[in-house]
Amino acid sequence: MGKARFMLIREIGAGMWNEIYHVLTQLLVAEIMQRVPVVHWGEGSLYASSDGSNAFEQFFMPVSGFSVQDLAGPDADVCVRDTYIDFDTVIQLIPEQHPLYGMNRRDLFRRLMCRYIRLRKETQAFIDDFYDANMKGAAFLAVHIRGSDKIVEVKHLHELNSRYPTEIENVMNGNPDMKLFLMTDCIEILEEYTQRYGERLVYTDCRRTRKGGLGVHFQEYQDNRLKGMEIIRDTWLAARCDHFIGNGYSNVSTAISELKDWKDDRIKLLY
DSSP: OTTOEEEEEEOOSOOHHHHHHHHHHHHHHHHHHTOEEEEEOOTTSTTOOTTOOOGGGGTBOOSSSOOGGGGGSTTOEEEEEOSOOOHHHHHTTOOTTSTTTTOOHHHHHHHHHHHHOOBOHHHHHHHHHHHHHHTTTSOEEEEEEOOTTHHHHOTTHHHHHTTHHHHHHHHHTTOTTOEEEEEESBHHHHHHHHHHHGGGEEOOOOOOBOTTOOOGGGSOOSOHHHHHHHHHHHHHHHHTSSEEEEETTOHHHHHHHHHSOOOGGGEEEEO
16 A cells, blocks of 8 residues: 555534535545545544444445555555535636536536445435335425524525425426425424325424424434434435425535436425
8 A cells, every 4th residue: 555645534523414515525626636535424523423433434335445544554645634615616626637527516516426425235225114115106296494593594594484385386286196205304394294285295203303493413312323314314215206395505405406317397496
């Protein structure tokens, strides 16, 4: 392994999709710098494992054939990346000879996600088990609605959320048999949509909070792996649906828009 050039991508202590976007951005930097990437989420991760192992690999396959232990060798040249950098800044650094040169942000992320974010067998099974039991064989509109602490970032969140029912009806009126898969971190929103859509509504059993409450990703879990599995399951389930309506200010909604090559009339992000 003489003179190996590595990039160690550490956690930034953020929510799942903020962390993944940090990872994807740095993976692109690693390609540009021609360094071997190693992703290691340690004790600073909101999804840190109790045994101190790599939290990233609780959910995903390694991004290379090396681990953090390999970086301790005397010949290892290691660049550590543990600070979030906006992806638009990195796009400007892509050399013309790079195969991703000239792509827009959404297509770039989709390419990087397909290349590097590979679910572990257990993670995929967690998603498939719910899909097979509750969604298989039916047409679905997925909807992602943020509540809780998102109001701090998006001051007009309540107005934005009030637009969902009209957008949902626009899709469902043309698809009378379609069901609704709801992703929300908010107890009140779940209660409202349960009353509004009844048996047409499908949702996972996961941690939620009250409007304006502490974000679920910042809450204490007895098992941080479950915290990560819940948001991963919802995200990949939404990407398997036929239509999607989401919050354009949310990393989760943006991720759903990039996990699948949606037709323009099948997806809408609200701003």
